[in-house]
Amino acid sequence: MALKISESASVQMPMKTVASLIVLVAMGVFAYTELTARLVSLETSRELMQADLLKASDQKPVDQEQLMLLEDLYKTTEKIEKRIEDMMHNKVNIQFLQKQMEKALSDVEVLKDKVRANGKSH
Numbered sequence: 001m002a003l004k005i006s007e008s009a010s011v012q013m014p015m016k017t018v019a020s021l022i023v024l025v026a027m028g029v030f031a032y033t034e035l036t037a038r039l040v041s042l043e044t045s046r047e048l049m050q051a052d053l054l055k056a057s058d059q060k061p062v063d064q065e066q067l068m069l070l071e072d073l074y075k076t077t078e079k080i081e082k083r084i085e086d087m088m089h090n091k092v093n094i095q096f097l098q099k100q101m102e103k104a105l106s107d108v109e110v111l112k113d114k115v116r117a118n119g120k121s122h
Helices: 015-057 061-121
Strands: none
């Protein structure tokens, strides 16, 4: 059974169905247009953000100078920390030497007393 359609064939549809088809097609076109506009907007904002990031990532002379100053500050801080550690060791050594000197002085006094005592007995 072949379907025969000619120019003179007529189709009958209720007006309600025709109106709903027109509204449905219009809604589809509107939704497509809105989606396309939203995609274009998002792509544009993404490209602008990437351009801003690239521009922000470029080091300006001021940034380079600040980085050099920071590096110098870190090096200076490390040197100061090392000197402080050395000074702590020096303090321990000085305290030890003071104790040794006090002991030596007391031993010298004891020896002097012995020499004086020996000198009187002869």
